Amino acid sequence: MAYISQYQYYENGGVVPEDKNWGSYQYVSLADIVTNFLLMYSGNHSLVNNEERYKVLFHAKRAVQELNYDAFKEIKMLQLEVSHNLIFILPSDYVNWVRISLYKDGWLRPLSENIQTLSSKAYLQDNMGRILFDQNGNALSPEYSGIDYDRLTMHKKSIYLNQGNQYNGQLGWNYDGMWYFDYNIGTAYGLNTETANFNPTFNVDRKSGVINFDSSMVGESCILEYVSDGMEGGDDTLITVNKLFEDYIYAAIEYNILSSKLGVQEYVVNRSRKKRRALYNNAKIRISNIHPGRLLMNMRGMDKQIK
């Protein structure tokens, strides 16, 4: 298939959405990868022979997923407002988070992951502490656990130096322009830098599919930066790979097929493994975009005097 015309590229031939093809030249589609692999790397005279197409497709997609996890620098972003329930529902294509920030007053403030729990499940208990069950034998749960209730009603204290901190709002004395408080934080044992953050905090509850925030995040705007697996919601026609990783994908498919195939000599498997690894490293270096201009900018700060 011929390359698309400039008109197709810039304006999608006048069809909405006009930005559809912008930057498309960087990528190779999954369909091309599978077709090229079947044509060039499998067949009667190739190492890979008599393999079903669905296996090639599976390994191609797995390779794309793996690349999305840690090799591609393709971070997705989603901005949502955190309502009174203090949760941020994870996006449908979420796999792992990179950074979670509070966007307020034009500032992007990266949030800290709370090292303590923010949410819990609970069961109803009688006055003897025994769990209550329904007629089907399932334990009864309250709408909110105690910790969740406190968090939602802004009563949960935080070890972080934000609004939920136990000393926030405590009385102190202003003497000679300095504030003094009747507690020993930052005095006897020094400041715990890990928790010395004014911003709201969060926990990612992977199984529940939500990010839980502390109560200071209510009504605030949150920006989630995350990585997906590149499967584009199951639409195979949209799956693409950066061209810098094209050879790696072929090598990965070949290696995964050979390594799981009966009777393939170990040296052949090893050779394909090394090839895959080398191509992966090369592609990662390439996509890191290390070039003299960037290094120069970094090196310029080298002689700066630290006061």
Added chain:
Amino acid sequence: MINAVRNIVLSVLNKNNYGYISPADFNLYAANAQMEIYEDYFNKYNSVINNENLRRSGTDYANILKPIAEVLELFANVERTLTQVAVDTNRYYLPSLSTTGNESFMISNIYCFHPTTNVRLGEAEKVSVGKINLLLNSPLTTPNVSYPSYTLSQGIVTVYPSTINGVNSIKATYFSYPKTPKWTFTTLTNGEPVFNQSQPDYQDFELPLEDEYKLAMKILQYCGISIREQQVVQYAMIQEQNQQLTGSQQQ
């Protein structure tokens, strides 16, 4: 070619007054012989590929694979539309005399087209009936319009996903069976039937001319068994083996 083959057969049989073969018997043996040789082409193709992988095959004039492939391609039917079993179903009949005009020996490719727009979709991959459920339950490889699959059972091609269900949605490229050869005649001269190829049911061999000798030897084997003449069978078999030996040396 069929008359030439028959003449060879009759000539060998009559040489020592071994016997005579009727046109009806000849036609029966001819069909079997052609089928045997046709199937053997696929085996030969495979064996040449194996030789190539062992670096025992050359190129240019030493390219044995090419003529074999060319013979097989004589029987290739490219992108013939399959007939739907019922409207709006994803089930289609295999090629047959009543649908595509010839019987399918082996399906090579199944191509899918959009039911309404007729836009070409992906090529369907054959999956065994025992495996299709696993494939349908696999999120990464479940059949879709880009990567469809099909199963084959009881002469019916079932295509997945089931949304591929138009009248002209499925086209097949396949190898057909060779047509049944028929030596035809009209008149008897001196008690002998006279060849007449203008009969409506006349059908020549579909194999290339180079197979004339092999066909004659195969038919002679059948004839030898038929007339209980061991010498004919042995003669034909030795000739065939010699031919095969020459062929394998070439390969």
